[in-house]
Amino acid sequence: MVDNLVGDTWAAHEFLAHATAQGKNRGAWDAIFCAYFGEARRICDVDVLLDLADDLGIDRETTGQAFPDGRFRQRVREEAQVGRRLGRRSSSSPAATPTRGHRTATLCSTSCARSWTRPTRP
Template sequence: MKIEVWSDFVCPFCYIGKRRLEQALEQFPHRENVEIVFRSFELDPNAKKETPLTIHEIIANKYGISLEEAKRANADIGRQAEAVGLTFRFETMKPTNTFDAHRLAQYAKEKGKLNDMVERLFYAYFTESKFISDRDVLLALAEAAGLDRTEAEEVLAGSRYTEEVRRDEEEAAALGVRGVPFFVLNRKYAVSGAQPVEVFRQALEKVWEEEQQTSPLQPLATDQGGTCTDEGCSI
């Protein structure tokens, strides 16, 4: 089973949804047969790398609410994060552009380190309050994920993996993805948002059961015709 996950590293529900899916997988008896692939999605491609605004002020401006209302909304998200074992530090979060982080994740995917890189980027932003568009921060995260620092530096200094990021985003648009997280299971079913663990578990079971119940091929001829097996060919 293949699960594709479109997400952004500054999206709180993407991190919460990731953890809920992982918790559902812990309860899924066939989890060793599940492959998770994270796909790129920028909530705000035009976001500046640096801003003088806090995350509370950004939310207040975006939704036209008061600063106190924004803080209460973020506190509620923080409680949802705590429920799945995550710690969100809104007071010290550093809002930024995530394009380079996505390019780095694409590089990590090529090297077989995608899942580790994605987790480190989420944790760096939400828990460690790191500036995940900063070159040195990204290089340290890449190195911690087992990637070659020199090669990662070459990636970030140029434009490599730009096409891969854009391709993921174009595919998301083609699928009708308007918000993240967005989970696609075997290109047959979609789960939108950070759904409860039970919803993910039911989705996993449904897809698995349907894959096992695939109808056998129906013969279109009554005799076997000329065939060969490992024991020889019919004459």
């Protein structure tokens, strides 16, 4: 198992909504899962999300502005409500729900699984 710090994933969900609006839904989901499960990166860290935006060819500055201005906050809240209606128990962050272009993703895509290596410990 990969050691990773857990944090509030709200920003990651806003990032996914932003990426979806940019036509990068599949790539963003793959990038999030690879970053968290394959590379043990903190997807609750906005700088990590901005790096993922760069990797996907999404403008870093526009992505960075999407967090403080909250342009996707309501959309993420609505998707969290859908998740609760579908039976998700946690209320701390939204669930991945198959609404508005989001899709449920496998834990690691094929590309992530191919590139994943277990980190060495010091």
